[in-house]
Amino acid sequence: MDFQEALHFEDKPNDLLTVGELLVDMISDEYDDTFMSNGYTKYPGGSPSNIAINAKKLGIRSQIAACVGNDGFGDYLLEWLSRDGLSTHFVQRADESTSMVVVTRSRATPIPIFYRGADYKLSYSPLLEGALLNSKAMHFSCWPLSRVPSRQTIERAIDIAKAHGVKIGFDPNYHRMIWQKGEDGVSYVKSILSKADFVKPSEDDAERLFGQDTPTNQLEKFLELGAKLVILTLGKDGALVSNGKETKEFATMASEVADTTGAGDAFWSGFYAAALKGYPLEEALRLGFAVSAYKLKYAGAVVDLPKLEEIKIQYRL
Incomplete structure (x- = not known):
């Protein structure tokens, strides 16, 4: 992946499919x-849902596959998706409580408490496979990997994606508290890194996976485990950011920070939107950081984003 070249995506009816948690943020x-x-x-929450909605607002086609409960919060989330113009066709329902995260408002790193229910009941299905095969890129995080049966769903989706030219983005947002008890989640997450085309750890993610170290050393550890493009925020x-041959530094574009919740998701959505629109890799990264900076000015994980081209003008890119 050369920084000056556009990424290649196979021609598919849908641009981006996000797979994983759809939940409520308190x-x-x-x-x-x-x-x-x-x-x-x-607030509606869950990294994959945030990214899918943001990406659609930025001007690309996106879909989400997830699982919510047969309860009022599940109804609330489906209504929210519909209101934002996103299909609920691939959202499953389960006889479990809709998952929830209670989080502190923060200008630094939000502190979460997790309440897991329906999100990890996501199952692989012909409907999900059809959505995957019709998409140019697939995105997932550690959430669905942390529990069974959603883990098997993601593992199968990865195999199908790689066999059919679907690009894979992975957010290695490991949290010990969401993992199955008694299991070495760190080793499992490390085993997934080589299967993704894009990996975006935060500094906190890197420390949870590798312990404390300098950013440069942390970046190298991801590359050594087979990650192809590492974006260390x-x-x-x-x-x-490193492609294994070259490393580039990117300064923050944030001028105002009201709430950091969803800033990483905003980056992902901006990056995907730009990459899928054909921007060169370095420009797609800058646009991702610009979308993140725009989101930081507002509370909540999903905000009223303008089209990507307007973000480009606003941030003089």
Whole structure:
């Protein structure tokens, strides 16, 4: 993957399929890292759903495959997807509670508490396979990998994607608290890195997987495990990106930070939108960081994004 060249995607009816968690985010009304806030506001959440909706707003075709509960929160999430123009055709329902994350509003790194239910009941199906085969790229995170049966669903989807020229993006957002008890989730996540075309760890993700180290050393560890393009985000310090042959530094574009929830998802959506529109890799990365900077000005993981071309003009790219 040369930084000056556009990525190659096979011609498919859909641009991006995100697979994994669709859940409710309860975000504290006050900036508070101690969970002493008396008020929490409900937001639709889940990294794959955030990315799918953002990507559609930015101007590409996107779909989501997920599982929600047969409850009021599940109805709320499906209504939210429909209202934002996203198909609910690939969202399954399960006789479990819709999954939820309670999180502190933060200008740094949000602190989450996880309540798992329906999200990991996502099963592989002919409908899901059809959506996958009709997409140019597939995206997933650690959430569906952390529990069975959704793990088998992702493993099978990876095999099908690789066999049919579907590009794969992986967010290695490992959290010990979401993993199956008694299992070495770190080793499992490391085993997945070589199967993805794009990997975007945050500095916190890297530390949870490898322990403390310098950003340059962390980047090298991902590459040594077979990752092809590594985008290591460093918060206010920007990002380091390497294709294994060349490493580039990117400064942050954020000028105002109201809430960091969903900033990584905003980057992913901007990057996918730009790459799938045919921008060269380096420009697609810059547009990803611009979309993230735009999102940081607002609360909640999903905000009212303009088209990608408007973001490009606003951030003078």
